[in-house]
Amino acid sequence: MKLHLSAPSQTLIKSTVKITGSKSESNRLLLLQALFPSIKIDNLSNSDDAEVMQKGLQVSNGVVDIHHAGTAMRFLTAYFASQENKDVTLTGSKRMTERPIKVLVEALRILGADISYLKDEGYPPIAIKGKKLTKHKVSLPADISSQYISALLLIAPSLENGIELELVGKITSVPYIKMTLGLLSQIGVVSSFNGNTIKVSPKETVEPTTQVVESDWSSASYFYGIAALCEIGTEISLSAYSKNSLQGDSVLKEIYKDFGVETSFQGHEVTLKKIGAPNNSTFNFDLANAPDIAQTIAVTCLGLGVGCHMTGLHTLKIKETDRLEALKTELTKLGASISVTDKTLTLEVSKEIKKEIAIDTYNDHRMAMAFAPLALKTTLFVNDAEVVSKSYPDFWEDLKNLKFKVQTI
Known part of the structure; x- marks a missing residue:
């Protein structure tokens, strides 16, 4: 057109x-809702990205095509890696296959994830076999996209031992990290962000709550x-x-x-x-x-x-x-x-x-x-x-x- x-x-x-709800907040809350179904969401974004995220979270086995949605690619990579018995291939548009995912994949592998590249090393499409992740210490470069960092923080409360994340170097996009931690706090998850270290505690259940985007x-x-x-x-x-x-x-x-x-x-x-x-x-x-x-x-x-x-x-x-x-x-x-x-x-x-x-x-x-x-x-x-x-x-x-x-x- x-x-x-x-x-x-x-x-x-x-x-x-x-104006429709924030795409950034919506996608974070959708992932948290998948982990803790007692969460309800109001004013959800009507964007393509939020729709792709919703559809992707409903898949247990098979191909998940997130098209151009970079946030969904990063968040769903972490989500599926941490979900036992889920076996998916994550792919997207031609541009998406040119956008790097290696930093996140390597971090998840350190935590115990089973992820493999189907074409070019470091880029989608990727195959993920969901596992219970029990390791909890990992480090990431601090100057990368905050979506890699947020992807790990969002799954952290569902992990047996939470996550202790060290950011190496000068941190950029701090507000997006704080947005993620703020949303976790709103559902009762305990976290800390001191210097270059972020800790998120595990949480088994979340009280019924409605989050307004x-x-x-x-x-x-x-x-x-x-x-x-x-x-x-x-x-x-x-x-x-x-x-x-x-x-x-x-x-x-x-x-x-x-x-x-x-x-x-x-x-x-x-x-x-x-x-x-x-x-x-x-x-x-x-x-x-x-x-x-x-x-x-x-x-x-x-x-x-x-x-x-x-x-x-x-x-x-x-x-x-x-x-x-x-x-x-x-x-x-x-x-x-x-x-x-x-x-x-x-x-x-x-x-x-x-x-x-x-x-x-x-x-x-x-x-x-x-x-x-x-x-x-x-x-x-x-x-x-x-x-x-x-x-x-x-x-x-x-x-x-x-x-x-x-x-x-």
């Missing part, structure tokens, strides 16, 4: 949007981008959000102050209000703890005619696509001057944006949604726009409700 996007006739927006701050980022590019006085309210969120991407409320967007909370609703212009011509951001919002920020900066230098982006190269190279390609098409390394992005100040450019999305939901706010500054096309279903299936309808012109080509 190819879309043509253009701005609302009125760029002073006053609107409210209800907060809406996705990553999805909120696109509305921050819209607010930043709209007229002063624009107000967009989003639900349902918590002021004290477990999600690392909630740092948006601080970052977008620099772009003239003020954030306020009332109950479970957050309101974004455009109150002024950017407070600088060039910005520096360390996104080691929130790399998923890098695409949104880069596009916002282009739209505002300001520059930025972003660091801490090393995990973006192994996402749905190499997001740094994809950003460089698509922003350059729009007229930007941009350079990237394996962990940084630098965008120069640019005053002109080319029109009627077709944005390629690379099977990456965030590429489609991050560029959409730029329709406030130029008309553009979005190729393979249906990719948003991975995390936010209602995105284009929500844009229409904000009076964006969204036309299928």
